[in-house]
């Protein structure tokens with residue numbers, strides 16, 4: 701099942717990734733399931749509870765989770781996944797990511813190398829069916 705992320709929303713994620721660099725950015729992916737597709741129509745840049753840890757620890761602030769939940773209900777969307785960045789590291793799930801994952805969600809990981817526009821070098825999305833098997837990559841399609 702591919703994940704379709706609207707172009708505008710992809711830009712918001714990239715910008716967030718670059719602004720927070722060298723720290724890790726994270727946020728939510730809100731959208732709908734339409735047939736075989738996941739369509740992300742709104743992203744929610746959140747605060748990282750582990751704000752000052754430079755690489756691979758993220759946890760979305762509870763207040764942001766609540767806010768995402770509120771927006772989803774109001775706009776009839778679902779939280780379909782989360783994104784986070786890997787500053788100066790490749791866009792592949794770490795052990796931390798796998799251990800902290802839930803089966804239902806898509807996990808978008810961005811590799812980012814700096815603060816300037818264009819510093820995001822890679823974006824990948826994964827499903828993590830369970831903690832004992834390898835993450836499964838899903839195709840990202842940029843929506844209109």
Ligand SMILES: [Zn+2]
Pocket residue numbers: 756757784785786793794797809
């Ligand atoms: Zn990670």
